[in-house]
Amino acid sequence: MSVSIRRIIPQDRAGWDPLWSAYCRFYRAEVDAEITDRTFARLCEGADLVGLVALDEDGRPIGFANALFHASTWSLRGYCYLEDVFVAPEQRGGRVARALIEAVYAQADARGAERVYWHTQEFNAPARSLYDTLARRTSFIVYRR
Template identity: 30%
Template sequence: MIREALPDDVPVILAMIGELAAYERVPEAARATEPQLKEALFGPQPAAFALIAEDAGEPVGFALWFRNFSTWTGTHGVYLEDLYVRPEARGGGHGKALLAALAQICVARGYERFEWSVLDWNEPTIGFYRSIGAEPMDEWTVFRLTGDALHSLAGSAPANGA
């Protein structure tokens, strides 16, 4: 069963984020707190949304996503930030069900794109994504600014913030 996350799900979502970070070999990178996640998902202006996969009433996976926007199509889309299914529940169709639920959100709302990133070394997941018809964007490279580089660039902005 796939359902929308509720505020009471924040602790289990946070735990699964930690499990995902460990799987991706960067457990120290998962620094979000329960209050941050609760505000992001359920505050007055939610920045993100989450779905929960359940098996026998127990959360076994989640998908955390937010809206993006394409200037080329003039429509919103879904960007999947995290998809995770606990190891003991893998192979049960939960990942595909979470992706299908997000695809349904896209179609119902007229969004034309559903996008996400995957680590190059994660061959089992890449194979899974290909099996559902997803295609890699081989000509694109993800860039990221964090830490000192982010602060340095922010400090170079004109005083008016433009």
């Protein structure tokens, strides 16, 4: 299967919405429609929040990656946080997720980010097996209020 990765554009909304909904369901999250609308707009703007979309041979969205670029107190160049990555269940097991993460790496390199990092759930073993081939796991524990 041939997959292409590119920056998300407003015309992708109809194909992105079902993927976003499935992603939120996977993480048992309810995201308000207003937040979803603003998030999609920010992904398209591409200032601090950059959206990438994976397309199948027919140009249909089958996955996405959302990356947040931010300053750091420990770096002059800043960091890239891969906040969301998702591939439609029927498209998993190929190279789509890997291609999306590698495209985030390319965006981070182009913007001069010092590092790319992300979090995942401990129970997400299939994704973690891929992540272990693309990055080094750290010892940090995440706290949230």
